[in-house]
Structures are given as C-alpha cells and as structure tokens.
Amino acid sequence: xxxxxxxxxxxxxxxxxxxxxxxxxxxxxxxxxxxxxxxxxxxxxxxxxxxxxxxxxxxxxxxxxxxxxxxxxxxxxxxxxxxxxxxxxxxxxxxxxxxxxxxxxxxxxxxxxxxxxxxxxxxxxxxxxxxxxxxxxxxxxxxxxxxxxxxxxxxxxxxxxxxxxxxxxxxxxxxxxxx
Numbered sequence: 001x002x003x004x005x006x007x008x009x010x011x012x013x014x015x016x017x018x019x020x021x022x023x024x025x026x027x028x029x030x031x032x033x034x035x036x037x038x039x040x041x042x043x044x045x046x047x048x049x050x051x052x053x054x055x056x057x058x059x060x061x062x063x064x065x066x067x068x069x070x071x072x073x074x075x076x077x078x079x080x081x082x083x084x085x086x087x088x089x090x091x092x093x094x095x096x097x098x099x100x101x102x103x104x105x106x107x108x109x110x111x112x113x114x115x116x117x118x119x120x121x122x123x124x125x126x127x128x129x130x131x132x133x134x135x136x137x138x139x140x141x142x143x144x145x146x147x148x149x150x151x152x153x154x155x156x157x158x159x160x161x162x163x164x165x166x167x168x169x170x171x172x173x174x175x176x177x178x179x
Contacts, residue, residue: 086118
C-alpha cells in the first residue's frame with residue numbers, strides 16, 4: 001500500500017497493492033500497522049458504515065463537533081464516487097480548502113479524512129456502495145452539515161449540468177461563514 005499526499009496536508013489517498021489473475025483479485029483493505037506506518041495516525045476505529053446510493057446522489061458535507069469529531073477512512077466497493085474533504089479547522093493553514101478524489105471499485109483507492117474536516121461524495125455511476133470506518137460513534141446531537149454548494153468553497157462537483165439528489169438534512173447545510 002502507498003499513501004499519496006493531497007492539497008490538504010492531513011488528507012491522504014491510500015492505494016493498495018492488488019494481486020489478481022484470471023480467478024479474480026485479492027488485496028488487504030486495512031491493516032492497522034501498515035496504516036499507522038503510512039499515515040503516522042494511530043486511529044482507533046469504532047464503527048463501520050455502509051451506504052448504497054443511486055446516480056447523482058450527493059451526501060454531505062457532513063461532520064461532527066468535538067468531542068465527537070470523527071476521522072474517516074472511506075472507500076467504494078461498487079461503482080464510482082467523487083469524494084470531497086473540506087478543511088473546516090479554523091487554525092489550519094488550509095482552512096476553507098477542499099480536495100476531491102475519484103474513488104471506485106475499480107481503482108480501489110481509499111481516502112483518510114481526519115477529524116475536523118467535513119466530508120461528502122457524489123455518485124457518478126448508476127449506483128455506488130460506500131464503506132467508511134470512523135474513529136468515533138455517530139452522535140446525532142453533534143452532527144452538522146456544511147452546504148455542498150457554498151460559493152465560498154466553489155467545489156467543482158462533476159455534475160455536468162445535472163442537479164444532485166439531496167436529503168432534506170443536506171438541503172439545510174450551513175455556509176462556511178455560518179460555521
């Protein structure tokens with residue numbers, strides 16, 4: 001496995017070593033010792049989540065407030081998404097910046113999103129199954145949503161003129177200025 005740096009210092013893209021032949025493939029999707037060696041992060045993952053979404057579903061940009069802030073290790077097992085992390089840590093040199101990455105069942109990339117960042121994704125295939133490990137439990141009272149289309153962020157979602165499908169909660173997201 002290798003870790004690739006992104007425009008936000010603490011956000012990393014992980015590419016596994018995949019072993020394949022005519023029978024199929026095998027890869028190690030998570031190994032605590034390898035993860036720690038590559039990232040320098042000693043994450044205690046406490047919850048795994050799995051979602052399935054249709055094309056043009058946009059989930060996010062979600063985060064949880066301290067003391068329930070979550071680090072997330074995310075990947076796609078079926079389909080393709082455009083995955084986005086936004087730095088909302090006020091003391092960070094990359095505050096207000098975002099990084100987007102295509103994650104798919106085909107490329108098998110994962111993205112590490114540390115606590116203190118907002119996260120969301122747009123489904124680019126007919127459907128996608130999305131898995132993520134979190135470093136804290138879901139806490140509804142701490143959950144918040146950053147507006148996916150905040151002009152201050154100017155995220156280049158690959159919608160090609162289509163409108164995303166949003167949940168009622170995600171339609172109520174706050175702007176970066178309102179946070």
